[in-house]
Amino acid sequence: MSLIPTLTETISRARADLRMGLPVVIGSYLVAAVETLSAERLADMHALGQNILALTGRRAETLKARVYDDGLARVQVPKDGDLRWLRALADPAGDLMTPMKGPLLTQRGGEVQPHQAALALAKSAQLLPAMLMVPAEAQPGLTVLAAGPLLAQLAGEAAMAPVASARLPLLAAERSRLHIFRPDDGSTEHYAIEIGDPPRDAPVLTRLHSACFTGDVLGSLKCDCGPQLQSALTAMGQAGAGVLLYLNQEGRGIGLANKMRAYDLQNQGFDTVEANHRLGFEDDERDFRIGAALLRRLGFDTVRLMTNNPRKVEMLEGQGISVAERVALITPRNRFNTGYLDTKARKSGHLL
Ligand SMILES: Nc1nc2c(ncn2[C@@H]2O[C@H](COP(=O)(O)OP(=O)(O)OP(=O)(O)O)[C@@H](O)[C@H]2O)c(=O)[nH]1
Ligand SMILES: [Zn+2]
CATH class of the missing domain: 3.90.870.10 (DHBP synthase)
Known part of the structure; x- marks a missing residue:
């Protein structure tokens, strides 16, 4: 029935x-x-x-x-x-x-x-x-x-269906499209920004970006997300082609409310990894399979990945997307984010 x-x-x-x-x-x-x-x-x-x-x-x-x-x-x-x-x-x-x-x-x-x-x-x-x-x-x-x-x-992995897509001129690239994908498990939608008209038979400049309301929207100085997002889009605009996946995995998958709890603990002296652990989470709760699934859906199987996170490279390779090149994405340090970046390099293996 x-x-x-x-x-x-x-x-x-x-x-x-x-x-x-x-x-x-x-x-x-x-x-x-x-x-x-x-x-x-x-x-x-x-x-x-x-x-x-x-x-x-x-x-x-x-x-x-x-x-x-x-x-x-x-x-x-x-x-x-x-x-x-x-x-x-x-x-x-x-x-x-x-x-x-x-x-x-x-x-x-x-x-x-x-x-x-x-x-x-x-x-x-x-x-x-x-x-x-x-x-x-x-x-x-x-x-x-x-x-x-x-x-x-x-x-398991939720199936992802394309819902809608439209042309969206951006400051970084006028020829862009925004695609919306909806998981079949009732969880939040994820987005793909396609810049130019990247050929499907060559490695595409790619960024897997996890949502960061504080960094992306508010310009928070505590992390590197906002500048990474902008510099990835700018690089794709300059190259004339690229795809940026905007994955709604706020706070490395723990959600914004828990990320604010983690920030409160960081203000008490714990680092970003310890804060997640004290809340009862692993340091990274993201499902990295989503990025690979979206790339496949869009018709890409080889990427030039903009990241400092070796896990993202391993995960894509493990999911059958080949990473032809890792492109570093280094953004400026300030007195609020330097401890966070050091912890990512020391504990999470980021190449910074
Ligand atoms: N739990 C938690 N999440 C954070 C904190 N600071 C930033 N984030 C989240 O971390 C994620 C950063 O995502 P990315 O920039 O895609 O990833 P990354 O693993 O650092 O790797 P890169 O590709 O090198 O940038 C976002 O979801 C942010 O919301 C924090 O202190 N605690
Ligand atoms: Zn951030």
Whole structure:
């Protein structure tokens, strides 16, 4: 029956539910995101039994909670564990002011797939990966998912369909087109800016740019994104041809709200990588397959890639796009971005 939601559609609904503060069902657990949970719903979850807080291994490490399972910890929530207690575990903003949250008792043994799935779903919804879980029957009206298929689907690649495209004269190049691509999993659209009329049978000057609202739009001095975006477009304009993929993976995939949480931690003295880890994320949560998929969709299979990030080169090669040349994209340093650029070079392997 075609009118029954598919797994992909149900997952997209689940993301929206969690972002609004509505719990979902994963396997035999009722699951809620701590970030959006209300006191009323927390009370209802307490009434159902022993709650567990699923945290990523990264967050658990910061909290000195024991990680028995690969990549995650299951913290027992005391009966009087209120929203303030849960939020202090979920959000590192107050870690330095109130360093001791414990002692935290973590579970070992038993199934962990629902917890893994819950954390993966939180990340895909760009919520803090801290999920409250209690064993429960499915409640009427709640979105229901099975853990295994959910995990498999989230690890998979969304199909990307072209939606619309139009001529768009730019300051850097008057002969340009903007193409919009829409993933079939309900996530955000990605854009391709095609400059001139690049031949499909020769390496095309290419930039894979991850969205940075603060750098691209506001001209933030904390990162190099804005100047990189402009200099890539300018180079393509001068060359007369190129393609810039504008991938909506703000904050290396953690979203703008979490990036601002990371900036707040950076103001407390942590570097860009440590800040992501303290929030419970990996330092780079982007799905690098999207760029390759869009290039293929546009008909390109060989690129001259403008980047300082060797992972982007490896990823494209791994996805069957050949990188004929890496073109460095060095932008000016200032007193606000120099530490960030040093950290990228030291910890993320950037060639700067
Ligand atoms: N989480 C997090 N994201 C950041 C921070 N500063 C910048 N970003 C994001 O980092 C991404 C930078 O993307 P890119 O310029 O494509 O990539 P890159 O991996 O640095 O590689 P290049 O191709 O060399 O520029 C953007 O999504 C920014 O929003 C930060 O401190 N924390
Ligand atoms: Zn930036």
